[in-house]
Amino acid sequence: MNGAQSLVKSLVASGIDTCFANPGTSEMHFVGALDSAPELRAVLCLFEGVATGAADGFARMTGRPAATLLHLGAGLANGASNLHNARRAGSAVVNVVGDHATYHQQYDAPLASDVAGIARPFSHWVHSGTSSKTIGGDAARAVQAAREAPGRIATLILPADTAWGEADVTAPALPVAPPAPVSAEAVALARELLTNGGKSAILMRGHAVLSAEGLELAGRIRRKTGAKLLCDTFAPRIERGAGVVAPERLPYFAEMLTDFLAELDSIVLVGAQPPVGFFAYPGKPSWCLPEHCRIHYLAQPHEDGASALAALADALGASEADERPALALPQAPEGKFNAFTLGQALARVLPEHAVLSDDGATSSGPVLAALASAPHHVHMALTGGSIGQGLPVAVGAAVAAPDRKVVCITGDGAGLYMPQALWTMAREQLDVVTIVFANREYKILSVEMMRVGAEQPGPKAKAMFDLNDPYVDWVSLANGFGVPAARAETIEEFSAQIEVAMAAKGPRLIEAVLL
Amino acid sequence: MNGAQSLVKSLVASGIDTCFANPGTSEMHFVGALDSAPELRAVLCLFEGVATGAADGFARMTGRPAATLLHLGAGLANGASNLHNARRAGSAVVNVVGDHATYHQQYDAPLASDVAGIARPFSHWVHSGTSSKTIGGDAARAVQAAREAPGRIATLILPADTAWGEADVTAPALPVAPPAPVSAEAVALARELLTNGGKSAILMRGHAVLSAEGLELAGRIRRKTGAKLLCDTFAPRIERGAGVVAPERLPYFAEMLTDFLAELDSIVLVGAQPPVGFFAYPGKPSWCLPEHCRIHYLAQPHEDGASALAALADALGASEADERPALALPQAPEGKFNAFTLGQALARVLPEHAVLSDDGATSSGPVLAALASAPHHVHMALTGGSIGQGLPVAVGAAVAAPDRKVVCITGDGAGLYMPQALWTMAREQLDVVTIVFANREYKILSVEMMRVGAEQPGPKAKAMFDLNDPYVDWVSLANGFGVPAARAETIEEFSAQIEVAMAAKGPRLIEAVLL
Numbered sequence A, B: 001m002n003g004a005q006s007l008v009k010s011l012v013a014s015g016i017d018t019c020f021a022n023p024g025t026s027e028m029h030f031v032g033a034l035d036s037a038p039e040l041r042a043v044l045c046l047f048e049g050v051a052t053g054a055a056d057g058f059a060r061m062t063g064r065p066a067a068t069l070l071h072l073g074a075g076l077a078n079g080a081s082n083l084h085n086a087r088r089a090g091s092a093v094v095n096v097v098g099d100h101a102t103y104h105q106q107y108d109a110p111l112a113s114d115v116a117g118i119a120r121p122f123s124h125w126v127h128s129g130t131s132s133k134t135i136g137g138d139a140a141r142a143v144q145a146a147r148e149a150p151g152r153i154a155t156l157i158l159p160a161d162t163a164w165g166e167a168d169v170t171a172p173a174l175p176v177a178p179p180a181p182v183s184a185e186a187v188a189l190a191r192e193l194l195t196n197g198g199k200s201a202i203l204m205r206g207h208a209v210l211s212a213e214g215l216e217l218a219g220r221i222r223r224k225t226g227a228k229l230l231c232d233t234f235a236p237r238i239e240r241g242a243g244v245v246a247p248e249r250l251p252y253f254a255e256m257l258t259d260f261l262a263e264l265d266s267i268v269l270v271g272a273q274p275p276v277g278f279f280a281y282p283g284k285p286s287w288c289l290p291e292h293c294r295i296h297y298l299a300q301p302h303e304d305g306a307s308a309l310a311a312l313a314d315a316l317g318a319s320e321a322d323e324r325p326a327l328a329l330p331q332a333p334e335g336k337f338n339a340f341t342l343g344q345a346l347a348r349v350l351p352e353h354a355v356l357s358d359d360g361a362t363s364s365g366p367v368l369a370a371l372a373s374a375p376h377h378v379h380m381a382l383t384g385g386s387i388g389q390g391l392p393v394a395v396g397a398a399v400a401a402p403d404r405k406v407v408c409i410t411g412d413g414a415g416l417y418m419p420q421a422l423w424t425m426a427r428e429q430l431d432v433v434t435i436v437f438a439n440r441e442y443k444i445l446s447v448e449m450m451r452v453g454a455e456q457p458g459p460k461a462k463a464m465f466d467l468n469d470p471y472v473d474w475v476s477l478a479n480g481f482g483v484p485a486a487r488a489e490t491i492e493e494f495s496a497q498i499e500v501a502m503a504a505k506g507p508r509l510i511e512a513v514l515l
Helices: A003-013 A026-036 A046-060 A072-088 A101-105 A115-122 A135-146 A160-164 A186-194 A211-223 A252-261 A305-316 A337-351 A361-370 A390-400 A421-427 A443-451 A460-464 A474-480 A491-503 B001-013 B026-038 B048-062 B072-089 B102-105 B117-123 B135-146 B160-165 B186-196 B212-225 B254-259 B305-314 B339-349 B362-370 B390-400 B421-427 B443-453 B461-463 B474-480 B491-503
Strands: A019-020 A041-044 A068-069 A092-097 A123-126 A152-161 A200-204 A228-231 A238-239 A265-269 A294-299 A354-359 A377-380 A406-411 A432-438 A485-490 A509-513 B018-021 B041-044 B066-071 B091-099 B127-128 B153-159 B200-204 B230-233 B237-239 B264-270 B294-299 B352-361 B377-380 B408-413 B434-437 B485-488 B508-512
Touching: A003 A092, A003 A160, A003 B066, A019 A046, A019 A238, A019 A390, A019 B066, A026 A068, A026 A092, A026 A152, A026 A160, A026 B443, A026 B461, A041 A390, A041 A421, A041 B186, A041 B461, A046 A068, A046 A072, A046 A092, A046 A377, A046 A390, A046 A421, A046 B200, A068 A072, A068 A200, A068 A390, A068 B041, A072 A092, A072 A115, A072 A152, A072 B072, A072 B117, A072 B200, A072 B377, A092 A115, A092 A135, A092 A160, A101 B254, A115 A123, A115 A152, A115 A186, A115 B072, A115 B117, A115 B390, A123 A135, A135 B018, A152 A160, A186 A200, A186 A211, A186 A265, A186 A294, A186 A305, A200 A211, A211 A305, A211 B390, A238 B066, A265 A305, A265 B485, A294 A305, A305 A406, A337 A361, A337 A491, A354 A390, A361 A406, A361 A432, A390 A406, A390 A421, A432 A474, A432 A491, A443 B026, A460 B026, A460 B041, A485 A491, A491 A509, A509 B305, B001 B026, B001 B091, B001 B135, B018 B026, B018 B048, B018 B390, B026 B066, B026 B091, B026 B160, B041 B390, B041 B421, B048 B066, B048 B072, B048 B091, B048 B377, B048 B390, B048 B421, B072 B102, B072 B153, B091 B117, B091 B135, B091 B160, B102 B160, B117 B127, B117 B153, B127 B135, B135 B461, B153 B160, B153 B377, B186 B200, B186 B212, B186 B264, B186 B294, B186 B305, B186 B390, B200 B212, B212 B230, B212 B305, B230 B408, B264 B305, B294 B305, B339 B362, B339 B434, B339 B491, B352 B362, B362 B408, B362 B434, B362 B443, B390 B421, B390 B434, B421 B434, B434 B474, B434 B491, B474 B485, B474 B508, B485 B491, B491 B508
Parallel strands: A019 A041, A019 A068, A068 A092, A092 A152, A123 A152, A200 A228, A200 A265, A265 A294, A354 A377, A354 A406, A406 A432, A432 A509, A485 A509, B018 B041, B018 B066, B066 B091, B091 B153, B127 B153, B200 B230, B200 B264, B264 B294, B352 B377, B352 B408, B408 B434, B434 B508, B485 B508
Antiparallel strands: A238 A377, B237 B377
């Protein structure tokens, strides 16, 4: 057994069954070891950001890590922006990054770089292997680190000689600590804040907290106390639709957020951070809670927020269920073709338990509104603000949950960061319907330009938002990657196309021209 | 005047006339300032790696930096792999990376990251601005740092409040030191090594050294001493073809390189590093020079290699010119369609002073061989081994040299890392002909798999090299990005298409199916 085989078998022993890969020469022994581990599925990606984004999507669906396989520091760098998003999502990811053999690094060959230095800003755990005999154990430690609650980024650097050298054993899985329990004191304080007569809200984040079950508990608390239920604008994962208690989503823009929160006397955080502006704006506050608002961390992200909600509901005697949206499908939309009518058409055909990977920027709000009473579905937002994660996360979600329909909604600007994900959808015949909101501009930027109080934009500035000269032909692009596609310029065209796409299995793309 | 205007005007004052941009909200004031600086051309890119790769290509053509405009740490990360390549090329690049306002960073908003930490492994100079009053001066320092010989990566981080705050002045350009002169001692030692009766070689790198003039000097030395003239497998920039003294290109594979160098008693380095294996391989040496070979640094990369060659030629009394290839166009190729016949067809229509941006992996060697006696042209290789630079570098070269025909030769694997560059070619109507070697596999990897002595690859391993399931339709992809394209499956088809493409102006793509 060589180090690579020990590594692969140790990953499998620790529960890794999927690897999103974009290997190079220094990872050839890892690639060679794949066939010795039938339990490990290897999914080829044409770009590293697709691999890391897919691992994020996989973790959001399963709660456990996939591996990535990346080629030295440069390959890791190509995957880094989606690791940033994954880190913000609290997703567990195990990166395996090849490097030059230990003794080769002294020569400063063209691909040499500071791999650990590149990994550090995006990783909670970084280790560079030193021996083929210990690389299996390193793999077990990487998985353990990644599984720390709520989910961490672990990066294991694999010098080529630790892959091809001799190894003896497969490392067994290491124990993984469950999420930390919250204290009775924290529950008691939350109870006090929700019952002291002031205006209060509960801001929630985390897979278990924002699951139907977690939200059901939150609904009981709302019913008992009148507290507002809130979730972040960009929750990593939330269940929603018919039958699921619906929290209010925080507004995106800082001044709307400040207004929205203005009357709160207290806010109870369950796995969430205090709400702040996504960006700073001249003369506007970054801190959006009112001065006097009391902040209480009922559960931090590494703690067991769902159990904390249960304990709080018990402490409050909150046993009665609150209102949940009933299933209500919209009438077939007619007339104007916009993100809301698009959402209505989608709501009519969305199968139960569908997964939405959302990188839709200015268009996703209206779609979510239109889906409020659609069948129960899972929504996964762009967590770290680095656009381009929607398609890769959809790849990972579809690999993780082959029985569910995955719908990727993405802006055309966002989708053009990593369109290579379409190829992996075609190759693996993933059941993903991609809807591109083709407004042919970086619409959010033309909005933000005004808001930041910058100059009245001149022609050169305006050109920086323009995606219309030339506009991207998404049908041609998708076909180039092997994905069947259609263009919709009216709501009627879209309605017909989405119905066909939902009824079929396999990847499809619809370019929704929303000018 | 705000900080952004001071920054933009200061960049212009320091000689920056081109900015490859992919901005976001935090860079809106920079974008707003563009129209106040008519001297600065802003070129929009759909992905940050296109922007950084284009800046590299621009620097290779002009010897001076362009700016990039990138969106926080995640945007910088997306551009980092081509900064790695640019760093290896000795290219001057000035990155301007927006960040949250200084006072906003405490809140850990979704896009917050360690921007300086992300920049450091890829940059020679990193600075985070602290005031709108000093950001202009910071810009001047960034350009000065980037222009340090041979060319450096300078990254200036621009917190949003340093862009929108008030500023007073435009910073003047700072003095830039010329390349360091080499000592008489270094010249004397080189002379001794080349005339002591041993077998010697001169390994050269750097724009001036590998220009027609630098190579002419090297040719005189060869004629006088019999020394071999060598250049790296992956030189950042070399002039070649008819009328230009031709050094031998070092072989890529370590054991071929070792054999190639086996008889050398001494090697004189002019701007180059000692040749080593690109990768390490089990049981094969990484160090490729013979044990006894004497190494002499006549000029380090920051020193004036061309003047050193002139001084050496003088010291040797080497005044007679050596042989240069005469213009010799191949017959129209017939029969087999491969990289060599493709190169012959290209040679027949390549205009003088054309620029080749080469990311062609296994196919570029035969093309270069076929172009040996073609009209004088410039070749720019993949310097850092991070594939995907060919298309972006072509963008930058075409922006820098609008009067020259740029030819991008790229593997299909390599081209799929950053195909978004095609859109910028269409938008700016750049005169770039892209030739994609569509062998529909990561061919270099199936070669390397054998060479590293990994397992006989099983089906899962083999699947990691396969780009045929599905194959990418490059014509469809290029059309999607607005670039006219054609597919060639025979040498006759290719010959006809390349003739049309060369005669026209503007972007074109030919998918050369080389199965």
